[in-house]
Amino acid sequence: IAGITQAPTSQILAAGRRMTLRCTQDMRHNAMYWYRQDLGLGLRLIHYSNTAGTTGKGEVPDGYSVSRANTDDFPLTLASAVPSQTSVYFCASSKQNAGAGNNEQFFGPGTRLTVL
């Protein structure tokens, strides 16, 4: 694989169910991010990870959790899905070399999630 992959491509989920969105990158990037994109609201950061073993909260973290056990994988979990979590979810990564100022992000293709 080259770049970032996300799985599944789309999912319809009953409210109250648990769901994990998967994200894997093969670029050995330090930082990874999860965004949700909603019409009229643009991209909003859910959680991020600067490096393996660390995570942080973004703008809209409630109802979501993440883990970063290794460099390549950054799964996003919805413990108990609610209809307001219907959205398109994008995973991204960046090199994030400290001091380089080059923090361009590379995005996955997205997961379209519908919670009924």
Next chain:
Amino acid sequence: SQQGEEDPQALSIQEGENATMNCSYKTSINNLQWYRQNSGRGLVHLILIRSNEREKHSGRLRVTLDTSKKSSSLLITASRAADTASYFCATGSGGSNYKLTFGKGTLLTVNP
């Protein structure tokens, strides 16, 4: 909360014309980036301009940055139908995590 705000929200032009999109932001930045998103796809990085730069070119793209006005513009020259997409600005404010804050985007339609 959005740091960058694009203007206009939507822009429709004819093939061959130039397209200009603007971005305003609120706080000091280390760099500003522009991304493109085709319908149903992920965002793709176009260009990055650092806070000490005023203008940058990449192919048919020209980006300007005015830190005194906290604004940037993206110019696409000689537009093509394939340029039809949403364009987002994103600001990076440094620190230890290099998080980006994205605007809501400009939807550009280039009519053949």
